[in-house]
Amino acid sequence: MASVEYRHISKVYTDDTRALEDLNLQVEDGEMMVLVGPSGCGKSTALRLLAGLDPVTEGQVLIDGKPVNESPPQHRDIAMVFQNYALYPHMTVRDNLEFPLRMMKLSRMERTKQVEETAYLLGLSELLQRRPKELSGGQCQRVAMGRALVRKPKVFLMDEPLSNLDAKLRIQIRAEIAALQKRLGVTTLYVTHDQVEAMTLGDRIAVLNGGRLQQVGRPQELYDKPDNTFVASFLGNPGMNIFSARLNSEAAIVDLADGGWQIPLESLLAQKPQMKQYLDRPLMAGLRPEAFSTQITPSAEVVVEAVEPLGHERLVYFTPSDTMSGSGQETLVARLTGLPRERVGESFRVGLDPTRLCFFNKEGEVIA
Amino acid sequence: MGYVKAFLIYLSLLLIGLLFITPIVFMISGSLTPDAGVFAQAGGWDALWSAGVSLDNYRDVFARVDFMGYLFNSLFINGMIVGVGLLVNSLAGYAFARLQWYGRNLLFKLVLAVLIIPLEAIAVPLFYMVSLFGWRDTYWVQILPFIANAFSIYLFYTFFIGMPREMEEAARIDGAGVLRTFYCIIVPNAKPVFASVAVLTFLTQWGAFLWPLMVTSGEDVRPLPLAIATFYSLPPLQWGDIFAFGVMMVTPILVLFLLFQPWFVRGVVTSGIKG
Ligand SMILES: Nc1ncnc2c1ncn2[C@@H]1O[C@H](COP(=O)(O)OP(=O)(O)OP(=O)(O)O)[C@@H](O)[C@H]1O
Numbered sequence: 001m002a003s004v005e006y007r008h009i010s011k012v013y014t015d016d017t018r019a020l021e022d023l024n025l026q027v028e029d030g031e032m033m034v035l036v037g038p039s040g041c042g043k044s045t046a047l048r049l050l051a052g053l054d055p056v057t058e059g060q061v062l063i064d065g066k067p068v069n070e071s072p073p074q075h076r077d078i079a080m081v082f083q084n085y086a087l088y089p090h091m092t093v094r095d096n097l098e099f100p101l102r103m104m105k106l107s108r109m110e111r112t113k114q115v116e117e118t119a120y121l122l123g124l125s126e127l128l129q130r131r132p133k134e135l136s137g138g139q140c141q142r143v144a145m146g147r148a149l150v151r152k153p154k155v156f157l158m159d160e161p162l163s164n165l166d167a168k169l170r171i172q173i174r175a176e177i178a179a180l181q182k183r184l185g186v187t188t189l190y191v192t193h194d195q196v197e198a199m200t201l202g203d204r205i206a207v208l209n210g211g212r213l214q215q216v217g218r219p220q221e222l223y224d225k226p227d228n229t230f231v232a233s234f235l236g237n238p239g240m241n242i243f244s245a246r247l248n249s250e251a252a253i254v255d256l257a258d259g260g261w262q263i264p265l266e267s268l269l270a271q272k273p274q275m276k277q278y279l280d281r282p283l284m285a286g287l288r289p290e291a292f293s294t295q296i297t298p299s300a301e302v303v304v305e306a307v308e309p310l311g312h313e314r315l316v317y318f319t320p321s322d323t324m325s326g327s328g329q330e331t332l333v334a335r336l337t338g339l340p341r342e343r344v345g346e347s348f349r350v351g352l353d354p355t356r357l358c359f360f361n362k363e364g365e366v367i368a
Numbered sequence: 369m370g371y372v373k374a375f376l377i378y379l380s381l382l383l384i385g386l387l388f389i390t391p392i393v394f395m396i397s398g399s400l401t402p403d404a405g406v407f408a409q410a411g412g413w414d415a416l417w418s419a420g421v422s423l424d425n426y427r428d429v430f431a432r433v434d435f436m437g438y439l440f441n442s443l444f445i446n447g448m449i450v451g452v453g454l455l456v457n458s459l460a461g462y463a464f465a466r467l468q469w470y471g472r473n474l475l476f477k478l479v480l481a482v483l484i485i486p487l488e489a490i491a492v493p494l495f496y497m498v499s500l501f502g503w504r505d506t507y508w509v510q511i512l513p514f515i516a517n518a519f520s521i522y523l524f525y526t527f528f529i530g531m532p533r534e535m536e537e538a539a540r541i542d543g544a545g546v547l548r549t550f551y552c553i554i555v556p557n558a559k560p561v562f563a564s565v566a567v568l569t570f571l572t573q574w575g576a577f578l579w580p581l582m583v584t585s586g587e588d589v590r591p592l593p594l595a596i597a598t599f600y601s602l603p604p605l606q607w608g609d610i611f612a613f614g615v616m617m618v619t620p621i622l623v624l625f626l627l628f629q630p631w632f633v634r635g636v637v638t639s640g641i642k643g
């Protein structure tokens with residue numbers, strides 16, 4: 001068991017690609033930290049630096065408080081599951097699981113015992129004699145996990161371990177991983193670009209974009225109080241709606257989406273006093289799709305662009321009909337339940353929950 | 369239509385195959401024909417089948433030269449070149465393909481440059497050098513210059529570059545050092561390239577003539593190709609003996625090729641990477 005720390009880590013590849021910029025991140029002992037972000041944001045790079053597969057350009061990587069920049073992968077006592085599993089094709093499942101133990105120079109009895117325990121834990125006992133090419137994708141995935149777990153490493157790294165599986169298996173194994181991690185209490189760094197996976201698995205989530213850390217926190221925290229518009233729109237499916245907002249001091253109202261919704265300024269300032277300094281300045285507001293409802297006020301007339309039924313709920317895409325033409329207001333989306341009455345091209349009234357509004361400045365950083 | 373096309377393809381393949389096999393049939397049939405017969409048939413198609421089967425020629429070969437001695441020399445020299453060469457060149461190819469070290473790219477360019485220098489071009493200076501070292505008339509001098517081989521390094525390099533990197537990275541993380549990763553993970557998945565390099569090296573070195581001729585004078589360490597020269601230079605010129613010698617010299621190559629064929633042909637790694 002161990003803690004992990006990235007201290008002012010930058011990584012520049014030999015072709016001058018800046019993959020990470022001044023990353024500072026601490027992972028507690030036994031914690032499941034999920035790194036999430038769009039493709040190419042440096043997630044894999046962060047794992048590879050911790051594993052020692054690539055050298056650090058600047059800064060320090062620490063495991064259990066000790067700098068490990070100089071130690072080769074085999075001395076760091078970490079394990080990793082690769083996206084394509086990287087099983088050893090010439091070895092049986094048993095030999096694959098046994099390989100890390102052989103490297104530790106354990107006795108044959110000890111090795112057999114641990115291999116069999118791990119195989120049992122992951123439901124691989126029947127498959128020990130097979131070779132990787134005789135396994136299904138899900139089975140390969142389990143073997144890869146087993147090979148990583150078998151020697152009880154200090155830190156467990158997973159780089160998009162589920163991305164080669166079909167949707168159903170992904171959900172099943174996701175739950176298994178979560179349970180296993182809790183049970184074994186191994187410090188884990190889990191990389192994914194799937195925000196649902198991030199939300200369900202992470203004790204905490206670190207959102208990366210363009211090599212920079214955007215925000216770290218518990219999933220619900222990030223979901224409810226994003227630090228910036230990137231995190232707001234990246235998490236959630238669909239992400240947070242971002243639209244214009246203006247605190248109109250003359251009329252004493254907050255004008256949302258260029259004349260779409262209006263709420264009294266008083267009530268907002270009572271709730272978020274720090275907004276005072278943004279009077280009459282252009283701002284952005286964010287609202288989760290589920291904070292819209294047909295039942296509540298303030299409501300506004302909007303025009304339906306598209307409806308996506310999802311069974312138990314539906315996503316309704318719309319534009320505020322009062323929008324000034326040419327203001328560039330984007331399509332918003334609401335997650336609605338109850339009887340569907342909206343028709344594409346027609347208008348309907350939709351209200352929003354003002355207590356769930358987030359506000360961002362021009363740079364996209366959160367105000368309140 | 370499909371049948372006609374297939375028929376034509378097979379027919380042309382057959383003809384080409386026959387063309388290649390004809391000299392070998394001449395050789396085998398000639399080796400079994402008594403000397404007088406070989407000469408009488410020479411130049412005619414009827415030489416393709418032997419006039420009368422006799423093993424006289426084979427007996428002559430053994431009587432005139434120490435065939436087993438030469439065979440041992442050839443096998444030993446080539447075995448060392450192939451065996452040690454596989455070890456050295458595969459490690460070099462791996463170092464070029466995967467390890468980061470100072471001067472790697474420059475050195476690799478040099479290796480590629482060496483590819484185009486034929487032995488004939490450096491044979492004489494090389495001869496001076498080994499003479500200075502006093503290495504003439506040894507096995508050593510016939511082995512050492514051919515162990516490090518730019519072409520083999522290049523073949524290994526291209527194969528290793530194409531292997532999935534994650535497998536090695538997994539091994540490193542699982543606790544294996546560079547060398548152990550190499551022989552536990554890389555080598556077992558690189559059998560085809562090892563087989564190809566072994567066969568190619570063996571083929572090119574088995575017929576080596578110029579260099580052994582330059583650096584050896586006694587029979588003790590000379591390989592087979594120099595022995596066959598004895599038959600040309602010592603009258604009477606007996607074609608049957610030469611054919612018999614030829615058959616015996618080619619056989620080890622065929623055996624080797626058949627032995628390695630399963631790997632040689634497959635040529636592709638079956639990798640554990642899915643998806
Ligand atoms: N070996 C390398 N050499 C040069 N650039 C690299 C190398 N590996 C990654 N990069 C670059 O570094 C950046 C970050 O890559 P990284 O693989 O960490 O992204 P990622 O977040 O894992 O993306 P994905 O979700 O697609 O796997 C990318 O711009 C990528 O092109």
Ligand SMILES: [Mg+2]
Binds near residue numbers: 043
């Ligand atoms: Mg990646």
